[in-house]
Amino acid sequence: MLQLAVNQNLWSLLAVAPLLHIVYKIIYAFAFSPVRHVPGPWLSRVTRFPLLYATLKLQRTAYADNLLKRYGPLVVIAPDQVHTCDQKAMKIIYDRTSIKTHFYEGMGSWKGVTVTLGFKTYSEAAPSRNYLIQCFQNRNLSILVQNLQMHCQRFVDMLKKKSKSGESTDGVYWFRLLALDIVSDVLWGEEKSLLLNTGDHGSAFLRRFHAFSKWNALKSFIPGADFYVRNFGSLEWKTLRTDCSEMDVSARDALDRWKNRGEQSHDRDVLSMLLGMGQKDKTWAVPIDDMPAYMVEMMAAGSSTSSHTAAFICWALMRHPEAQKTLRQELFEASPDINALNMENTAPLPFLEAVIKETMRLWPMIPGPLERHLGKSITVNGMEVPPGVIASTSAYTQGRLESVYPAAEKFRPERWFNETEDMKTNWIPFGTGSRACPGSNLVLTELRYIVHMIFRSFKVLPPPSDQDIDLELKDVFAAVTTTGHCWVKFVSETDVVW
Template identity: 85%
Template sequence: MYSFLSNILQRATSQNISGLLIAAPLLHLCYKIIYAFLFSPVRHVPGPWLSRVTRLPLLYATLKLQRTAYADDLIQKYGPLVVLAPDQVHTNDQEAMKIIYDRTSSKSHFYEGMGSWKGVTVTLGFKTYHEAAPSRNYLIQCFQNRNLAILLENLETHCQRFVDVLEKKSKLGECTDGVYWFRLLALDIVTDVLWGEEKSLLLNTGNSGTAFLRRFHAFSKWNALKSFIPGADFYVRNFGSFEWKTLRNDCSDMDVSARDALGRWKNRGEQSHDRDVLSMLLGMGGKDKSWTVPIDDMPAYMVEMMAAGSSTSSHTAAFICWALMRHPEAQKILRKELFEASPDINALDLKNTQTLPYLEAVIKETMRLWPMIPGPLERHLGKSITVNGMIVPPGVIASTSAYTQGRLESVYPNAEEFCPERWLNESEDMNINWIPFGTGSRACPGSNLVLTELRYIVHMTFRNFKAVPPPPDQDSDLELKDVFAAVTTAGHCWVKFVSQPDAIW
């Protein structure tokens, strides 16, 4: 077919250069339309006709930070299997999901950009399971419970600093931006856990802290955008506005923060290096030569681990506060459980957080409704999938999303409602479709660390305070937008904390 169209193009333009300029794009469009409707391996799958021909609708939604909403809307309109872009499908079928994310599938081109940092490919960026397995296995070992007991020794100190900040705000009657302050806390925790960083952002919110947060935000947003949208880096570098160029430069400067941290880590002298993930990783790599990373390449891994270990915990903690201040009965139940687990505010035993069922239910319900990585996670199929009798062959890009799976009415009755109680008697299907950390062979290796952080943070926060809605001028619905990681539409999540360590309500 392509040869046939080429002959037409040659005859149509042999005497006329201007004809070439007109005919070439038209014939290319004709080729794409004919391919999409007659030859594409997903031509039998429902979906918008334009999405069959071009990726532009998906790229536009990505640029508008509406990637998740775009995919979910198509599922609601067309059914459990839909064309998302040329030779790309999206589904909410849980049996297909198991195949999409098994070891035979490989990641799409997006991850090559998102998972590399200045020439260094990190765990996220390896396209196949076997390429990623060595570094993944080491990270999983680091975050096993026996190692977390060592890594999280200082967690209570960081949480107490956070409680002190909230106490001051409570006395002044001020509201707290949960997105901002929980991020500071999470970054303090994760940099301590990952490379033993002693500097506290909670205690230092001046210029250096602000610059670090700005770079961190830019990394999360810009790195994903340039990976999804071809040519974005070239266009912004040469023609972008001041705002976009600043975003790009701040992302690039995240390397400065990571290298500075690595320098401080190297210069700790006689101080012990056995209580941070970086030391563990280098120690494991030294024993097993199947995975070794030059020390100068470590900043790339540090940036990846810092993003993975802080964004989910900080945003989820803020979302938990938002949900509980609007569901006071759920907040009362949680605080009652925390008071029973830690009756003496001056002698908290945070080890109890690991076995509190309602605390666990609140965390899982929040992550079901507002997952930090909400949108389609793309894979090139290694095996075919079948949904509603429609077969999609290997090689096609397929995805599911945590946002859509978490709102399946057949799995979670009254799925739009915040109801932690549903997790007190959870079903197998509920667990299968709860995928805020991804699922299958490439699920997040740091999920155990994040969940442990959340248990500690929520325990100390709600053992000391109750959360109430802020004034109307600071109140807003919790709406998310995303490229890859989610952010709040308003950019904030305002909460008013009332100090109440001696009474449940």
């Protein structure tokens, strides 16, 4: 009888425990939470479910942005987590005292190797960050981009064939191939061309690459995602997980090819530079067998932003013919003879720079909240948030602040001719502060080359009506278009401006 009573009490306690836990979370959220005074939805104070659900639906950026519009410049988006669009707070959120959240440990670790993105503190990340920044300085880029023009010319030749046949081009797909060709050449001297040899969407390499950022981010944001998909997921989700996991197969194959080429061919690529720096500085010496993890990170970071931004530039100029005309006039004046084009000697072109900046303002590749555990308190609208709380801003929201960018929803490259300090501060497509992307200089260099060569050779026109849709983004961490495509029609015109 005693045992029966004990069992009954145990089952009663187990039945009540979830309810007690919910009650505790509600009491904590509204009475004890360090952000209980900050406005926000009541459910988001109690559970992370709304934020995780938005993440799973690829609407993380929209979720946070809509809450700011509804509640003001500081809002609770999850328990003990706030989001803001205040630029003074932004500088504190991303200074050296703040610590990255658990998400980055998952996103920035690969098969047991932690790479630059995955280090949570500034001091841990500093060595690899500093070496990458050195690799991508202008004096090194002049060496690294010697073959960039060759890849761009291959791309132009491919577009000429499509132009003659009247085909539309999926910018998301083809610019990705171009960017991967460029990045793999710059990073480890890979001359194999995806543009020339890959026209199949089902290729193993591209499948793995497309899976990498989506699955890696989802499993890092959503607790238990890896366990659930591995044991109960659909074939589609299991395939996504497997393809992501096998991304290092491509990286290790590339590393083997790099080793087999011999030392004489390793005088220009980033991989050689990093290994050389590690030999000089024993405090940061990465074993060569760990390099595939860094290769995967650099390949993803170095290609996604440039490829998608190039596609978005084409889409925006297709919709704004006057801006396209202005850009092409500038390019024709800078490069009168397309056959004698020398990008290394081309001075910075104001309207080209403005087009790139305006596109990245409106459609940043990392659009959503970049989370940090605060190292110092922030104050927004008189509301103080103490250290330890998770806080974030987002490139999407900062780039569309009406107070900083009048008519913020409009594509107006000319606004950058009168760039203010506030415009500079809130333009954060590469992040901001102490952990901003170390490869931003490489990406911007790629974009200048790509856009220059394309619009010196082509006009872009709207594709057929069934392909001509608005450019809307979804995201987990990196952005994707809602359809997975960005259709543009290129028309070859090498002899006239318009």
